[in-house]
Amino acid sequence: MNIPFLGNRHDRTGDLPHTADPELLAECELLRAQAAEEGVALDDTPASLEALDQLLPRWRDDEETLTWLGTDAGLYLGTVLVRTVSGARWEIRADGEAVVRLSSGREFEVVEAGHAWAESGAPELSQWYAEVAEA
Numbered sequence: 304m305n306i307p308f309l310g311n312r313h314d315r316t317g318d319l320p321h322t323a324d325p326e327l328l329a330e331c332e333l334l335r336a337q338a339a340e341e342g343v344a345l346d347d348t349p350a351s352l353e354a355l356d357q358l359l360p361r362w363r364d365d366e367e368t369l370t371w372l373g374t375d376a377g378l379y380l381g382t383v384l385v386r387t388v389s390g391a392r393w394e395i396r397a398d399g400e401a402v403v404r405l406s407s408g409r410e411f412e413v414v415e416a417g418h419a420w421a422e423s424g425a426p427e428l429s430q431w432y433a434e435v436a437e438a
Contacts, residue, residue, distance in 0.1 A: 324393075325393055328378050328382060328401060329382040331376075331379045333371050334355075334375035334379055337358075338351075338358070343355065343358065347382055348383065349383060349429065351383070352379075352380065352427075352429040355379075356427040356428055363422070369421055373414075373418035373420070374414055374417060376428060377416055377420075378413065378417065379428075381401065381402075381403045381414075384403045384413070388436050389406070390405055390406025390407075391403050391406070392404055401413070401414060409438055411435050413431075416431050
């Protein structure tokens with residue numbers, strides 16, 4: 304997914320990945336606001352992913368909110384991974400998609416996972432985290 308607020312991050316050849324500002328990607332404003340309304344504190348830990356998985360999906364009736372929240376959920380999942388998994392880092396691919404890359408070189412499309420969670424609740428964010436963290 305191309306995240307417009309990151310701008311055109313291509314170099315001269317347009318095919319090299321770039322690092323991303325972790326603080327900017329961690330904002331997840333809509334997700335944090337909705338979680339706070341439900342009494343869930345997002346403290347960038349795996350436990351907070353489990354708490355998100357328990358929220359009632361009230362956003363599924365609003366297509367615009369669903370899309371935005373899915374992006375936020377994916378960026379939040381990535382934030383938790385980057386902050387808790389040794390060697391994990393944000394990267395912006397040449398196509399503009401923010402992904403998490405592990406020290407092994409394995410890449411995870413967290414925004415795609417966030418959209419799947421927002422749309423159907425499966426796989427759960429905590430399950431996704433567990434799979435990536437053990438990789």
